[in-house]
Structures are given as C-alpha cells and as structure tokens.
Amino acid sequence: MDAIQCLISRRSVREYKDTPLSRQDIENVVEISQMASCWENTQPIRYVAVLDKELKDKIAEECTKKFPWNTENIHEAPALVILCAVKGLSGYEPDGTPSTSKGTHWQSFDAGVAAAHFCLAANALELGTLIMGRYDEGKIKEILRLPDEYDVSAIIAIGYPVVIPAANERKPLKEVLAFL
Numbered sequence: 321m322d323a324i325q326c327l328i329s330r331r332s333v334r335e336y337k338d339t340p341l342s343r344q345d346i347e348n349v350v351e352i353s354q355m356a357s358c359w360e361n362t363q364p365i366r367y368v369a370v371l372d373k374e375l376k377d378k379i380a381e382e383c384t385k386k387f388p389w390n391t392e393n394i395h396e397a398p399a400l401v402i403l404c405a406v407k408g409l410s411g412y413e414p415d416g417t418p419s420t421s422k423g424t425h426w427q428s429f430d431a432g433v434a435a436a437h438f439c440l441a442a443n444a445l446e447l448g449t450l451i452m453g454r455y456d457e458g459k460i461k462e463i464l465r466l467p468d469e470y471d472v473s474a475i476i477a478i479g480y481p482v483v484i485p486a487a488n489e490r491k492p493l494k495e496v497l498a499f500l
C-alpha cells in the first residue's frame with residue numbers, strides 16, 4: 321500500500337474478525353508508531369497492550385459504564401492498546417518548568433500524533449483500529465495498575481476488520497483551509 325492510499329483508506333473499525341493478535345503483531349505496529357514526531361524527542365508515549373480476553377472484558381465492563389457504545393466496541397475487538405503519555409515531559413524543560421503558556425497541552429498533542437501514527441501503521445499492516453476517548457481513566461489505571469505519572473490519553477481497539485467502513489463525509493476544503 322502506498323502512503324497516500326494508507327492515509328485515505330484509514331477508518332474507525334468497530335467490527336473485527338475473531339482472529340487473535342499476537343505480541344509480534346502489536347510490536348510491529350508500535351515500532352512504526354514510535355517513529356512519530358514528539359516534543360524535543362522526549363518520547364513520552366507508552367503503549368500498554370491488552371491481549372488477555374478476561375482483562376479486556378473487565379475493562380469493557382468496568383471502565384465504560386457511562387459510555388455503553390464503547391463497552392460494545394471493546395468487547396468486539398480482539399485486543400486493546402492503552403495509549404499513555406508520561407506526564408511532565410512534553411512542553412516542559414528538563415528542570416520541570418513549562419516551556420510555553422500552554423501547560424499540559426503538548427502532552428495530549430504528542431499522544432494525538434502517536435495515535436495517528438499507530439492507526440496508520442496498523443492500516444498499512446491490514447489491521448483496523450478505533451480510537452476511544454470516552455472511558456473512566458481512574459478505573460483503567462486501577463485495573464491495569466498503571467503508574468501515577470501515566471496520563472491515559474486514549475484506548476485504541478485493534479484487530480483484523482470484518483469490513484472496512486465507507487468514509488464519513490468530510491467538510492468542504494473551503495471551510496477548513498484558509499489562504500491569507
């Protein structure tokens with residue numbers, strides 16, 4: 321798949337084949353994702369893979385109570401990657417002072433760049449993904465025993481798609497692009 325095809329064919333996938341994912345499958349995607357740009361090469365992103373069905377089901381049942389459609393999304397996926405950002409790296413000087421007026425903003429920015437790389441890398445390897453932003457962060461950290469310094473930036477479902485959905489319509493270029 322060439323790069324442009326990879327960019328335009330990526331979709332959010334919510335229906336997956338039962339085919340399990342191996343550690344190697346996840347490593348292949350993360351190795352590419354790690355090439356994402358980040359603040360001062362601080363490499364603040366951590367990928368916590370959940371391949372175990374029981375653990376994944378626990379996350380679905382206990383971390384998405386207010387967002388039932390994500391409960392389904394997580395049950396449906398063969399694996400999850402919990403995308404985390406180590407706090408205090410993106411947007412901060414080595415002595416801990418903020419580098420800009422935006423505070424913690426760059427941490428989420430780095431997570432977004434990494435998530436995009438992750439989903440595109442998966443697409444290139446014929447895997448589907450779904451970024452989820454609605455979940456109970458405290459509960460996820462408790463269940464997975466994640467360190468305090470991890471900010472849970474997103475849950476990403478990953479697996480082999482049953483179908484590649486049609487693209488959602490995009491806003492016209494004139495609405496999103498300005499030339500001054």
Ligand SMILES: Cc1cc2nc3c(=O)[nH]c(=O)nc-3n(C[C@H](O)[C@H](O)[C@H](O)COP(=O)(O)O)c2cc1C
Nearest residue numbers: 330331332333389390393450451452453454487488
């Ligand atoms: C930051 C972010 C959070 C999202 N959260 C959710 C979510 O909680 N549940 C869900 O089903 N989809 C979620 N999505 C997927 C979007 O709904 C989807 O990307 C959008 O509708 C465009 O569709 P496409 O990805 O197929 O192009 C999220 C996407 C992003 C980037």
